[in-house]
Amino acid sequence: MYEATFSIRDESAYAAATAESSATIELWCNDHCDLLHIGDGAEAVIERVRETVGVQAVREQGSEVVVVTADCLRHHEIDDIEGYLHSHGVLLLPPLRYRDGAKVCRLLAVSSDAMTACFHDLVESGHEVHVESKRAISFATGGGPLLAPTDAIPTLTARQREALRLAHGNGYYELPRGTDTETIASEMGVSRRTAEEHLRRAERKVMSFAMQYVT
Known part of the structure; x- marks a missing residue:
């Protein structure tokens, strides 16, 4: 299939x-x-x-x-x-x-x-x-659903996906950080405050989903 x-x-x-x-x-x-x-x-x-x-x-x-x-x-x-x-x-x-x-x-x-x-x-x-x-x-076996990779993450807006993708791709989550939110904002063409809001909303959705499986 x-x-x-x-x-x-x-x-x-x-x-x-x-x-x-x-x-x-x-x-x-x-x-x-x-x-x-x-x-x-x-x-x-x-x-x-x-x-x-x-x-x-x-x-x-x-x-x-x-x-x-x-x-x-x-x-x-x-x-x-x-x-x-x-x-x-x-x-x-x-x-x-x-x-x-x-x-x-x-x-x-x-x-x-x-x-x-x-x-x-x-x-x-x-x-x-x-x-x-x-x-x-x-x-699918055992009554399990057909799960697509896109269904394994919460729904993000286009701007939230962009902010998260840029943050991850540019090393924002590395130690030490490879970029900052000002740089992410510049690449998105928005203010730093707006970029941080998109990133926080995306992070909150991803973390809320992930915490379902953290015991």
């Missing part, structure tokens, strides 16, 4: 909301409604969700928000991506993610040829598609 993650530029309400802010969205569809997990910039997303499908409930914890919608997005918007997946026998694995104005789809196919054909059909139809990851996998 073959797994890949496609980032597809999208004009849907949820993708548009992430293009307008630093928000990220994870969506689980339940036919009659959607469950959304929103990280950062939730206010703008919630307003867009309220206008599009309505909001049934909101729960907040820190900068993260969980929203139960009043209706399912698929009842209000046509998702032509699913047609391409269906025609090639490619499965969409939940959750569906939105970030930086794109729909991020984790996909599963019986063969790499089916995945490749699906990719080419999307591109030839005018979709802007970026392949974030791809790998051959074996069958």
Whole structure:
């Protein structure tokens, strides 16, 4: 079997909301409604969700928000991506993610040829598609989930990923440190305070995830 993650530029309400802010969205569809997990910039997303499908409930914890919608997005918007997946026998694995104005789809196919054909059909139809990851996998056993490398870390915004990548790549976490936040800020084209905020938020998410496995 073959797994890949496609980032597809999208004009849907949820993708548009992430293009307008630093928000990220994870969506689980339940036919009659959607469950959304929103990280950062939730206010703008919630307003867009309220206008599009309505909001049934909101729960907040820190900068993260969980929203139960009043209706399912698929009842209000046509998702032509699913047609391409269906025609090639490619499965969409939940959750569906939105970030930086794109729909991020984790996909599963019986063969790499089916995945490749699906990719080419999307591109030839005018979709802007970026392949974030791809790998051959074996069958899951013992009831274990199919875990992609990208699912083993928390969802970070584009700026948080950039700050963390620059910090790690330039030796910020080495002893002694190989760089400082002023240099990271310069490479990002932002103020030092902004760079430090992106880095702290990214570090907090990564550490919060890692602490689940520290005994």
